[in-house]
Amino acid sequence: xxYLSLFxxxxxxxxxxVLLIVLAAPLAYFLAYARFPGxxxxxxxxxxxxxxxxxxxxFYLLVIMGPRGWGGRMWETAGFGPLLFTFTGIVVASLLYxxxxxxxxxxxxxxxxxxxxLENAYVLGLTRTKTFVRVIVPNSIGGxxxxxxxxxxxxxxxFGVLLMVxxxxxxxxxxxxxxxxxxxxxxxxxxxxxxxxxxxxxxxxFLLLMNKLNRx
Numbered sequence: 001x002x003y004l005s006l007f008x009x010x011x012x013x014x015x016x017x018v019l020l021i022v023l024a025a026p027l028a029y030f031l032a033y034a035r036f037p038g039x040x041x042x043x044x045x046x047x048x049x050x051x052x053x054x055x056x057x058x059f060y061l062l063v064i065m066g067p068r069g070w071g072g073r074m075w076e077t078a079g080f081g082p083l084l085f086t087f088t089g090i091v092v093a094s095l096l097y098x099x100x101x102x103x104x105x106x107x108x109x110x111x112x113x114x115x116x117x118l119e120n121a122y123v124l125g126l127t128r129t130k131t132f133v134r135v136i137v138p139n140s141i142g143g144x145x146x147x148x149x150x151x152x153x154x155x156x157x158x159f160g161v162l163l164m165v166x167x168x169x170x171x172x173x174x175x176x177x178x179x180x181x182x183x184x185x186x187x188x189x190x191x192x193x194x195x196x197x198x199x200x201x202x203x204x205x206f207l208l209l210m211n212k213l214n215r216x
Contacts, residue, residue: 001194004171005179012087012162012175013155016094020102020151021144023095028106029132047100054097058164061093065165090166090173094155101150109143110136142213149210153203 031043049057064071065083075083083089113136121131137144159177166173168182176195183192 001191002174002176002179002183005174005176006195006198008087008171008174009156009176012090012094012158013152015091016098016155017148017152019091020095020098021106021148024099024102024147025106025137025144026132028103029110029136031103032107032110046103049097050100054158054160055164057097058093058161061096061161062164065089065092084165085167085169085173087166087172090162090175093161093165094158097158097161098151098154101154102147105143105147105150106140109140109146112143113139145213146210149206149213153206156202157199 031039062084063069066072067076067082072083083092117135117139118131121135126134157177158175159181162173162175163178168174168178180192180195183195
């Protein structure tokens with residue numbers, strides 16, 4: 001069994017989850033409470049990864065992050081080297097691929113908070129940032145945890161977009177889903193079965209946890 005690809009998958013899922021929860025929480029807060037022209041258009045753009053085929057998203061990321069794309073050029077100009085076919089590259093792809101799974105649960109949790117709590121916080125002199133940290137986040141732990149679980153599981157099982165952007169470099173970009181695909185291609189069904197089996201209890205356990213959080 002390819003333990004190295006399993007390690008890369010878990011590493012990617014953890015990094016994506018941590019970064020995306022931190023980055024998406026303020027955005028979800030903004031979408032939950034802000035009113036501005038074009039809000040529905042912005043939400044539709046952020047939710048595109050839900051409906052786009054992963055290979056379509058992967059293709060455009062391949063173009064943007066390549067040496068001739070603006071993203072790849074900016075990254076190399078900053079002195080970080082190539083972006084494609086690196087672990088950093090698949091992290092960027094995973095962040096964009098999973099962003100709806102972070103925003104939607106947190107936005108729903110933020111919208112359920114009693115507005116009177118926010119009004120009281122403003123009356124007491126708290127800024128919007130302090131209100132977010134001291135009032136909204138503590139009262140939305142369930143939604144934030146659900147978002148983290150969904151992002152983790154979605155990142156753990158990503159395939160098409162990662163294959164397009166990262167290829168299959170052992171120890172760097174070869175995740176478990178790609179290793180399973182390659183094992184099946186080479187008719188190593190036993191290895192593919194063992195690796196696939198690893199995902200079932202993990203996914204099931206996280207889903208049970210999410211159900212308990214939702215009931216709570």
